[in-house]
Amino acid sequence: MRYTWIATYTDGAQLSQIQSDGSKNSYENIDQTCLRTFELCDRDGAPVVRVDFQPGERLIWRRRVAMSPGGIEETCHIIGKRRPVDEGLEVSNVICVFESDGRAITADGFDDAHPWLYAPELLEHEM
Amino acid sequence: MAATVTIRRWTGSSGAPTKTNITSINTRANAEDAHSTAGTTNSILIPTSGTNYSYWVNTRLSVDAISGGTVNNIRWYTDGANGFGTGVTCKAHTATAYGQAAGTAGTSGTQMTKTNYDNTGGTMDSGTIADAFTYTSGSPLSVTGSTTSTGDLGSFVVYQLEISSSASSGPTGSETFTWKYDDTSS
Numbered sequence: 001m002r003y004t005w006i007a008t009y010t011d012g013a014q015l016s017q018i019q020s021d022g023s024k025n026s027y028e029n030i031d032q033t034c035l036r037t038f039e040l041c042d043r044d045g046a047p048v049v050r051v052d053f054q055p056g057e058r059l060i061w062r063r064r065v066a067m068s069p070g071g072i073e074e075t076c077h078i079i080g081k082r083r084p085v086d087e088g089l090e091v092s093n094v095i096c097v098f099e100s101d102g103r104a105i106t107a108d109g110f111d112d113a114h115p116w117l118y119a120p121e122l123l124e125h126e127m
Numbered sequence: 128m129a130a131t132v133t134i135r136r137w138t139g140s141s142g143a144p145t146k147t148n149i150t151s152i153n154t155r156a157n158a159e160d161a162h163s164t165a166g167t168t169n170s171i172l173i174p175t176s177g178t179n180y181s182y183w184v185n186t187r188l189s190v191d192a193i194s195g196g197t198v199n200n201i202r203w204y205t206d207g208a209n210g211f212g213t214g215v216t217c218k219a220h221t222a223t224a225y226g227q228a229a230g231t232a233g234t235s236g237t238q239m240t241k242t243n244y245d246n247t248g249g250t251m252d253s254g255t256i257a258d259a260f261t262y263t264s265g266s267p268l269s270v271t272g273s274t275t276s277t278g279d280l281g282s283f284v285v286y287q288l289e290i291s292s293s294a295s296s297g298p299t300g301s302e303t304f305t306w307k308y309d310d311t312s313s
Contacts, residue, residue, distance in 0.1 A: 017313060018313070024128070024194055024195065024313035025195075025313060026194075026195030026196050026311070026312070026313050027195075027196055027311040027313075028195065028196065028197075028311065029195075061311065062200075062309040062310070062311060063129055063309070063310040063311065063312075064307065064308075064309050064310075065129070065132070065307065065308055065309075065310060066305055066306070066307045067132065067134065067150065067305065067306050067307075068134070068303045068304060068305040068306065069134060069149045069150060069151065069152055069153055069154065069303070069304075070150075070151065070303065071150060071151055073305065075129070078309075113265050113266070114265065115264035115265055120199075120200055120309050121199050121200045121273065121309070123197055123199075123311065
């Protein structure tokens with residue numbers, strides 16, 4: 001696993017995917033009502049991607065894996081931002097960061113015809 | 128830690144299926160209900176006319192380890208180009224319940240149709256059983272399934288090779304079938 005995430009709240013507190021003591025936090029544990037930034041960090045803890053959030057905006061994060069007989073072909077981290085609109089929330093930005101070589105692609109939203117940028121199935125806490 | 132997910136080939140009776148981990152190896156579609164990486168004992172007989180079939184191949188994901196989070200949004204696809212060779216095609220479809228492959232060993236499997244699949248105790252999804260190579264990374268086969276715990280995950284992807292009289296004897300070329308899923312585990 002090349003990248004892990006760190007969530008920083010508006011009061012400055014942080015929730016790391018893997019704590020310094022080795023314990024783990026789940027993505028579902030992130031309190032999105034007070035999220036200020038979401039960072040993807042490399043094994044040295046250096047941030048690779050940082051996404052800032054305004055009040056009302058919500059995070060979508062997925063580790064998207066492609067595998068075949070032969071093992072895992074590729075893993076990419078999908079980071080999306082959903083912003084409030086009259087009808088609810090709409091996706092405004094999507095970043096996809098690949099673990100194999102660190103390249104990133106960005107888009108204004110999910111693209112169901114794209115091999116990596118298609119929409120996720122929302123989880124209960126994201127609805 | 129990301130969830131540990133493997134690809135399993137199911138064979139044997141529905142009451143006690145064998146679930147072979149094929150994540151790091153190949154599996155052959157022969158005229159038998161068995162996994163092998165290079166078996167030739169029960170190869171598919173090239174017909175003088177018409178079509179013979181491999182025994183259909185049941186594949187499914189398995190979550191072997193997970194720490195928090197969810198694995199869902201499963202997709203399956205090919206590279207879009209049939210490299211099996213002349214006279215060899217492949218069909219694929221999803222099934223919600225396992226149906227053991229049947230046929231005449233060393234000659235031909237039973238053709239994969241919903242009726243035939245369901246007659247073995249399985250439940251194949253309705254809809255067209257399509258050419259596997261129509262499923263690509265940009266237009267994959269959607270596979271129902273979501274889990275937060277270890278165990279078998281989602282529907283089966285079942286595929287079958289179809290052999291016509293124009294096929295050449297010997298092993299076909301190999302093809303890679305790719306699974307994709309989303310994981311939010313710790």
